[in-house]
Amino acid sequence: FFPLSGPPSRLSLLHAGIWLLLLFFCSEEGWQVYSTASDPDGRCVCTVVAPARNLCKRDPRNRQLRQLTEQVQNVSQSMEVVDLRTSRDLQYVRDSEPLLRGVDGRLHTYVASPRTLTSKGLQELKGQMSQLRPLLSVVEQYRLDLQTLATLRMELLNLSIILTAIQEEVGAYDYEELQQRVLMLETRLHSCMNKLGCGRLTAVSNPITVRASGSRFGSWMTDAMIPSSESRVWSMDGYYKGRRVLEYRTMGDFTKGQNFVQHLLPHPWAGTGHVVYNGSLYYNKHQSNILVQYHFRSRSVLLQRSLSGAGYNNTFPYSWGGSSDIDLMADETGLWAVYTSIPNAGNIMVSRLDPRSLEVLQSWDTGFPKRSAGEAFMICGTLYVTNSHLAGAKVHFAYNTNTSTYEYTDIPFHNQYSHISMMDYNPRERALYTWNNGHQVLYNVTLFHVIQSDG
Numbered sequence: 001f002f003p004l005s006g007p008p009s010r011l012s013l014l015h016a017g018i019w020l021l022l023l024f025f026c027s028e029e030g031w032q033v034y035s036t037a038s039d040p041d042g043r044c045v046c047t048v049v050a051p052a053r054n055l056c057k058r059d060p061r062n063r064q065l066r067q068l069t070e071q072v073q074n075v076s077q078s079m080e081v082v083d084l085r086t087s088r089d090l091q092y093v094r095d096s097e098p099l100l101r102g103v104d105g106r107l108h109t110y111v112a113s114p115r116t117l118t119s120k121g122l123q124e125l126k127g128q129m130s131q132l133r134p135l136l137s138v139v140e141q142y143r144l145d146l147q148t149l150a151t152l153r154m155e156l157l158n159l160s161i162i163l164t165a166i167q168e169e170v171g172a173y174d175y176e177e178l179q180q181r182v183l184m185l186e187t188r189l190h191s192c193m194n195k196l197g198c199g200r201l202t203a204v205s206n207p208i209t210v211r212a213s214g215s216r217f218g219s220w221m222t223d224a225m226i227p228s229s230e231s232r233v234w235s236m237d238g239y240y241k242g243r244r245v246l247e248y249r250t251m252g253d254f255t256k257g258q259n260f261v262q263h264l265l266p267h268p269w270a271g272t273g274h275v276v277y278n279g280s281l282y283y284n285k286h287q288s289n290i291l292v293q294y295h296f297r298s299r300s301v302l303l304q305r306s307l308s309g310a311g312y313n314n315t316f317p318y319s320w321g322g323s324s325d326i327d328l329m330a331d332e333t334g335l336w337a338v339y340t341s342i343p344n345a346g347n348i349m350v351s352r353l354d355p356r357s358l359e360v361l362q363s364w365d366t367g368f369p370k371r372s373a374g375e376a377f378m379i380c381g382t383l384y385v386t387n388s389h390l391a392g393a394k395v396h397f398a399y400n401t402n403t404s405t406y407e408y409t410d411i412p413f414h415n416q417y418s419h420i421s422m423m424d425y426n427p428r429e430r431a432l433y434t435w436n437n438g439h440q441v442l443y444n445v446t447l448f449h450v451i452q453s454d455g
Contacts (some may be wrong), residue, residue, distance in 0.1 A: 003207065072159060202446050210255055220236070223279065233254040239421065267286070288308050318370065347365055367406065
């Protein structure tokens with residue numbers, strides 16, 4: 001967890017231990033059973049709710065460990081300050097050493113032969129002593145630093161005692177065993193999430209700002225389908241006639257703006273409703289209702305197809321405009337297009353697409369006016385629509401394609417930068433990706449799941 005250039009110090013091991021214990025407590029949280037019942041065939045039906053991200057923060061041991069972490073960080077900072085000041089003062093002492101030796105030699109000479117002391121020699125000696133006067137404050141600072149180090153030593157001793165007591169309460173795991181247990185729990189958690197399958201959106205987390213880059217409008221994404229070992233991130237700045245797609249190797253590289261390659265699309269895009277699905281970028285071709293499939297590995301267009309009847313070129317955009325007539329997206333069930341047309345009187349249409357041919361497989365008229373929508377995203381075959389792209393926005397409307405029914409919702413979320421021009425759900429990561437006024441922001445989602453057992 002913590003790279004060390006030499007043997008681990010007591011402080012670094014203490015810090016590592018606290019973080020491993022924090023991970024242990026947080027990963028220990030499980031899925032909460034909401035209700036159980038039997039279906040007509042006698043099979044057990046369990047309803048569970050995925051825990052909120054901050055559930056483990058309510059654990060008193062977790063709070064205690066976080067306080068310990070803050071204390072360790074304070075001790076570390078204090079020691080760094082003392083170390084920096086000591087290094088600076090030591091260098092001053094070294095620089096003053098020749099002067100000290102000169103004064104010492106003169107004094108020995110004058111003590112041995114008092115008659116050699118002249119008025120000029122005395123003035124020179126006074127001048128040298130004046131130059132050495134700052135050493136008094138350095139020595140005084142050393143005395144104070146010794147007191148500080150004694151205090152820090154006692155704080156570290158107290159922290160070690162408290163941490164030992166917590167370790168005994170947990171079960172006296174060593175660090176490697178704790179780390180293995182955390183990894184095992186994380187694997188079980190991901191396995192549980194995969195088994196949960198689809199659910200209904202019940203909450204959106206606070207925003208997580210990943211980066212601030214680009215213009216006011218744009219889109220960024222990871223692949224919505226391929227395995228979790230794929231960690232590339234794509235960024236597309238702007239909504240009008242753009243052609244440059246930046247591909248970053250990892251999320252960390254995207255955050256730092258490093259290690260990227262550029263794709264220059266043969267056809268410019270319109271809007272921000274793009275999606276990466278199974279290694280290909282799907283986007284709306286500029287000034288048309290043509291959908292384009294661009295394959296990243298071969299750097300070529302594999303497919304183009306018109307989305308029949310769909311409005312384009314700001315005919316039926318979202319409330320923020322920006323040529324957002326056609327919004328492509330993906331969820332657990334496949335690839336989708338959200339758009340509208342004149343025959344639909346400007347109401348949102350949802351069409352499921354075949355990713356290999358871009359043929360429309362099935363369509364639904366939601367009855368919700370697209371110009372009144374801030375943004376939209378799909379989760380588990382349900383279209384969720386926000387009522388605005390500005391501050392105060394919330395998830396206001398949901399249309400379920402599985403039942404062809406709709407409902408009005410009231411799911412608030414914090415629109416931190418007050419102008420969302422892209423909002424898409426990634427089913428692989430179960431998170432919302434947004435482009436908010438030149439900021440790339442993530443939201444975690446809470447889904448209500450119903451698990452039906454086969455046995």
